[in-house]
Amino acid sequence: MSDAQRPGEDDxxxxxxxxxxxxxxxxxxxxxxxxxxxxxxxxxxxADALVAGVHxxxxxxxxxIGWKALGVNLSDLAAKGAEPLGFxxxxxxxxxxxxxxxxxxxxxxxxxxxxxxxxxxxxxxxxTPGPLTLSITAFGEVPAxxxxxxxxxxxxxxxxxxxxxxxxxxxxxxxxxxxPRRAPADWIQALAEGEREYLRxxxxxxxxxxxxRRALVDHATGAMDVSDxxxxxxxxxxxxxxxxxxxxxETVPLSPPARRAAADSSAxxxxxxxxxxxxxxxxxxxxxxxxxxxxxxxxxxxxxxxGKVGPAGSPVTFVQDGKVVSFDRGSFSHx
Amino acid sequence: MSDAQRPGEDDxxxxxxxxxxxxxxxxxxxxxxxxxxxxxxxxxxxADALVAGVHxxxxxxxxxIGWKALGVNLSDLAAKGAEPLGFxxxxxxxxxxxxxxxxxxxxxxxxxxxxxxxxxxxxxxxxTPGPLTLSITAFGEVPAxxxxxxxxxxxxxxxxxxxxxxxxxxxxxxxxxxxPRRAPADWIQALAEGEREYLRxxxxxxxxxxxxRRALVDHATGAMDVSDxxxxxxxxxxxxxxxxxxxxxETVPLSPPARRAAADSSAxxxxxxxxxxxxxxxxxxxxxxxxxxxxxxxxxxxxxxxGKVGPAGSPVTFVQDGKVVSFDRGSFSHx
Numbered sequence: 001m002s003d004a005q006r007p008g009e010d011d012x013x014x015x016x017x018x019x020x021x022x023x024x025x026x027x028x029x030x031x032x033x034x035x036x037x038x039x040x041x042x043x044x045x046x047a048d049a050l051v052a053g054v055h056x057x058x059x060x061x062x063x064x065i066g067w068k069a070l071g072v073n074l075s076d077l078a079a080k081g082a083e084p085l086g087f088x089x090x091x092x093x094x095x096x097x098x099x100x101x102x103x104x105x106x107x108x109x110x111x112x113x114x115x116x117x118x119x120x121x122x123x124x125x126x127x128t129p130g131p132l133t134l135s136i137t138a139f140g141e142v143p144a145x146x147x148x149x150x151x152x153x154x155x156x157x158x159x160x161x162x163x164x165x166x167x168x169x170x171x172x173x174x175x176x177x178x179x180p181r182r183a184p185a186d187w188i189q190a191l192a193e194g195e196r197e198y199l200r201x202x203x204x205x206x207x208x209x210x211x212x213r214r215a216l217v218d219h220a221t222g223a224m225d226v227s228d229x230x231x232x233x234x235x236x237x238x239x240x241x242x243x244x245x246x247x248x249x250e251t252v253p254l255s256p257p258a259r260r261a262a263a264d265s266s267a268x269x270x271x272x273x274x275x276x277x278x279x280x281x282x283x284x285x286x287x288x289x290x291x292x293x294x295x296x297x298x299x300x301x302x303x304x305x306x307g308k309v310g311p312a313g314s315p316v317t318f319v320q321d322g323k324v325v326s327f328d329r330g331s332f333s334h335x
Numbered sequence: 336m337s338d339a340q341r342p343g344e345d346d347x348x349x350x351x352x353x354x355x356x357x358x359x360x361x362x363x364x365x366x367x368x369x370x371x372x373x374x375x376x377x378x379x380x381x382a383d384a385l386v387a388g389v390h391x392x393x394x395x396x397x398x399x400i401g402w403k404a405l406g407v408n409l410s411d412l413a414a415k416g417a418e419p420l421g422f423x424x425x426x427x428x429x430x431x432x433x434x435x436x437x438x439x440x441x442x443x444x445x446x447x448x449x450x451x452x453x454x455x456x457x458x459x460x461x462x463t464p465g466p467l468t469l470s471i472t473a474f475g476e477v478p479a480x481x482x483x484x485x486x487x488x489x490x491x492x493x494x495x496x497x498x499x500x501x502x503x504x505x506x507x508x509x510x511x512x513x514x515p516r517r518a519p520a521d522w523i524q525a526l527a528e529g530e531r532e533y534l535r536x537x538x539x540x541x542x543x544x545x546x547x548r549r550a551l552v553d554h555a556t557g558a559m560d561v562s563d564x565x566x567x568x569x570x571x572x573x574x575x576x577x578x579x580x581x582x583x584x585e586t587v588p589l590s591p592p593a594r595r596a597a598a599d600s601s602a603x604x605x606x607x608x609x610x611x612x613x614x615x616x617x618x619x620x621x622x623x624x625x626x627x628x629x630x631x632x633x634x635x636x637x638x639x640x641x642g643k644v645g646p647a648g649s650p651v652t653f654v655q656d657g658k659v660v661s662f663d664r665g666s667f668s669h670x
Contacts, residue, residue: 026484026486029485029486029575030415030484030485030486030559030575031381031411031414031415031485031559031560032379032380032381032411032412032415032417032482033379033380033381034377034378034379034380034415034477034482035377035378036377036378036479037372037376037377037378039374041372042369042370042371042372043369043370043371043372043378044367044368044369045367045368045369045423045456045457045472045474046366046367046368046423046457047423047424047425047457047458047459047470047472048425048459049425049426049427049459049461049470050461051427051461051462051463051464051465051468053464054461054462054463054464055461076366076367077367079366080365080366080367080369082367088380088381088382088472089382090382090383090384090425090470090472091384092384092386092468121380122380122381122382123382124382124383124384124470126384126385126386126389126390127386127389128386128389128465128466128468129386129388129389129465129466130386130463130464130465130466130468131463131464131465133386133427133463133465133468135382135384135425135459135470137380137382137423137425137472139380139474142369144371147367147369149361149365150364150365150366151361151364151365224365224366225366240364240365
């Protein structure tokens with residue numbers, strides 16, 4: 001589309017982004033957002049950047065790109081027990097952008113913003129000679145002093161994850177297999193088309209676990225969202241908490257399609273090391289495990305016990321069928 | 336530099352960014368920042384993106400790039416009367432980044448952060464196949480209900496700008512003239528090297544006018560920072576306020592080097608239409624003009640009267656030597 005057919009920055013903001021703005025966004029007429037914090041609440045802020053060709057495929061549906069850009073930020077707020085208040089969007093548009101792309105992108109972004117009670121509060125739109133690049137800063141609030149930190153796991157705590165693990169990583173493999181000159185793995189060929197579609201959607205549209213917010217604040221000692229793979233993120237959380245852990249891999253919750261794929265051990269490896277789950281990993285004292293499970297179930301997001309936090313300085317071990325499994329440099333080897 | 340010689344993401348954060356983090360940054364160990372808002376204050380947030388080759392020269396000193404990325408955001412907070420509390424940085428690094436570049440970038444960023452009481456609170460570091468891309472979200476606070484909005488100018492108010500206008504736009508022209516195969520304009524050849532250096536610095540290291548914060552909250556009805564050129568930004572503010580204005584161009588404050596350059600009318604045009612001033616434009620009721628000028632002077636950032644806000648629906652007119660000057664599509668023409 002030529003420049004003449006595309007809206008300028010002011011028009012673009014008015015057409016596509018003003019409808020997404022909440023009161024803090026001041027109708028996007030100012031350079032800033034302004035809001036009155038709720039007394040007794042702490043403010044929680046998070047920023048994530050996404051680059052076309054690095055964090056998503058340039059030809060992914062624009063609605064899904066918009067959804068995901070906000071979703072990965074809301075996932076961080078959810079894992080901290082924070083309620084979203086709003087977000088700022090920095091959008092760097094490449095030379096070939098079109099009004100149609102932007103309209104669909106804004107629709108996907110607005111869809112998740114609406115469902116999450118997290119309106120647009122401001123941002124910046126610029127041009128780039130490079131790939132489409134997005135950065136979103138989302139902010140929310142949590143009762144004062146109650147944010148669930150990554151550093152809070154304590155020896156003896158139980159480890160839980162929400163939902164199911166590995167769907168999105170399998171969905172990414174499916175998308176890669178759809179590229180020209182790729183031979184699909186055996187596990188891909190074993191799936192029905194409906195199962196493939198489920199996994200692709202889990203990759204494209206992460207579901208931030210905001211419904212777990214209250215359960216985490218009430219019961220968890222520590223938490224983070226699982227975005228870079230369960231194995232790596234669990235190691236990261238234990239390192240931050242100064243603890244070890246023991247995880248039983250056969251207890252990691254898998255969806256029916258992932259379970260079918262994971263009959264192939266290479267697909268199971270993808271599930272537990274691949275990224276983009278956007279589920280919540282949390283640590284819970286033993287006497288809070290029952291209340292956490294009940295609160296999560298009544299919030300509609302089941303959680304599953306996968307292991308236990310070990311003593312300070314102990315290693316993080318993964319066990320499968322009674323054997324210790326080592327994940328060395330991302331590779332998966334029994335010994 | 337090869338990948339093997341460069342720090343990974345965790346190391347990079349620990350080495351270059353953790354030293355810049357304040358308490359809200361939780362030592363950059365979590366995915367989020369967390370802070371307790373001050374009772375009785377509103378929260379103000381702003382985001383600006385910068386792309387190498389669009390908003391700065393890729394070979395600008397990395398210290399200056401770091402300074403400017405934060406500076407343009409602090410300038411927005413300053414114009415709203417907000418006191419900075421912290422910032423989040425999204426950094427997309429291109430393939431050729433080096434540890435030395437990043438160290439110098441962080442030093443420049445940290446220099447302004449330290450001077451402004453605005454520590455790093457979090458962010459994200461990713462790779463991009465495109466140009467270096469930065470997005471900063473800065474946040475601050477202002478007494479509840481007292482944020483100085485862009486929409487607040489009222490007919491009869493006096494218009495003031497801080498500091499001097501046009502230095503940075505001239506500095507940018509100087510930098511462009513230094514590129515190969517460019518013939519420097521006459522006004523450039525008329526400047527002494529010290530004058531050129533002053534203008535270049537004004538382009539590279541904007542000074543956010545945070546010292547004016549209190550004066551603006553106490554006296555201004557409306558304000559914005561001048562980032563896209565005085566003429567365009569003044570029109571933008573009057574449009575947002577639903578008012579007209581009359582500006583006397585000969586009253587626009589110029590630094591001594593800019594005044595010398597502006598003997599050439601093309602350089603004066605650059606001064607009033609070019610960007611990157613990061614000064615404050617504000618509207619002030621007539622009876623507050625004296626107190627504003629006094630408060631600004633005692634804060635060390637003089638302000639200068641340049642005109643008056645006109646009735647609702649009236650045009651924005653620029654007058655020079657008794658003649659109306661029209662800026663049509665950025666061009667400068669007497670008629």
